[in-house]
Amino acid sequence: MPPFKVIIVGGGPAGLITGHCLAKAGIDFEVLESRDKHDLNAGASNALWPHSVRVFDQLGLLEEATKIHSPVDYRQSIAPDGTPFYKSDVFKQTRELHGHSFMLFHRAELLDLLDRRLPDRASRVHNNKKVTAIETHEHGVKVVCADGSAFEGSMVIGADGANSTVRRLMEETSAQPPKKEAMKTTYVGLYGSCPRLPDFEDGIFYETHGPKYSIQLGVGNTRGYFVIYHRLDQPTTARHKFSEEEKAALAAEYADRFTTPEHRFKDIWDIALWSHMAHIEEGLTEKWYGERIVLVGDNVHKMMPNAGFGFNNAVISAAVLTNGLRRLVLEKGDSADISTEELTKVFAEYERIRKPDAKKFVDVSAAYARSVAWDNLLFRVVDRYIGPYIRMDILLLKGLMSPLVRQGLVLDFLDEKDFREGSVKWKNPRQTATKVREAEDGNGKKSDEQSA
């Protein structure tokens, strides 16, 4: 048998972080990405929460990530008339609770880091490969691309985003296709970046709260990262690609709304370096795997980005799936004919561990997005007038978000060089070389130290 090999479809954040995890696990893989090279100007921000920072540390990516991130300590909430009404040290508190910082990145730079640092990147990542078909057979898979090329492997990891082709292909051949569309859009996002203006405050995330909308502007070292979250009149499950005219129309609608206490949106928009408008789907798909196919990232768990949890969920999913695959490959041997049933067991366990947690992140993100976008009168009164006095965001951080972050799973076979813990103890303690060896005694069975 040829050695066990994974074909990852999608070279976005989820696909690349999965590649890093597999590389450390000693599992061979190739990545098929439909786009050409990454555009280093593209995207808004992407932040890592402390539990994902642990995985970055395990993967040897933390040092460089630290160099390119922008520190954030505060969130400044702004009323629609530009009045700053609440400054919270929520990100500072996150560091105190969990040891690692909430790290803000330009999405393009984070993606570039994942791409450049992928072991054997040149031979493993294939750009301009749009996957159109997957053939599954008893011993493996054949993945076919739009240009007619094909790649053979033992299994597929679909990491091709919310409008996933792999998910569609998987569901089309499933004996029990899902009964309804899992992802629904209530908000559209207009997002991008602009040069950092001299009067943007250091280490701050501005957030305008208004009726049926919110605007965020994260201040990075050299850029500002903006997002308008605009509520649709009616939620939809339809897909839509916005035209330049539609984008310009939404920007014009928001031109006079405050984005910082000193700047209206038009001040940011007029100097934007890059922008994009898209549906922000929310939801959790029913089935995360099929025959020799498993899904990771936005294609199974898509959430409002306000709290910055989307990619973080992909990081943890990549770690959990890799732990399972590595144990199977260690047990069976790299060149064994690993059966569809054996893979299915690993995929089912991955879904069992991750799905309930991902659902909580989807729900928390939805609630946060709706409360700052004053979805109803109660949200408005609580958010604008009561929240600042009781420091509601800190209560939410400590009561809802931190307990989820604390549970974040890590790779169960790698140590953390820069292990950190804050006032809240990690549910899954540090992996040390000794624990890893112990865990591998007895056919690579999972250590009791790391439980889901």
Ligand SMILES: Cc1cc2nc3c(=O)[nH]c(=O)nc-3n(C[C@H](O)[C@H](O)[C@H](O)COP(=O)(O)OP(=O)(O)OC[C@H]3O[C@@H](n4cnc5c(N)ncnc54)[C@H](O)[C@@H]3O)c2cc1C
């Ligand atoms: C404005 C905004 C801000 C955000 N901020 C944060 C944040 O602070 N923190 C956070 O954790 N998350 C954040 N997110 C969410 C985060 O960006 C996503 O969760 C993340 O990008 C998901 O990665 P993915 O790889 O699953 O999907 P995608 O980013 O959609 O990548 C999918 C990749 O697959 C490729 N592809 C698609 N179809 C095919 C095919 N048929 N064949 C081959 N390749 C294919 C695509 O070209 C793409 O490269 C934010 C999102 C937005 C919109």
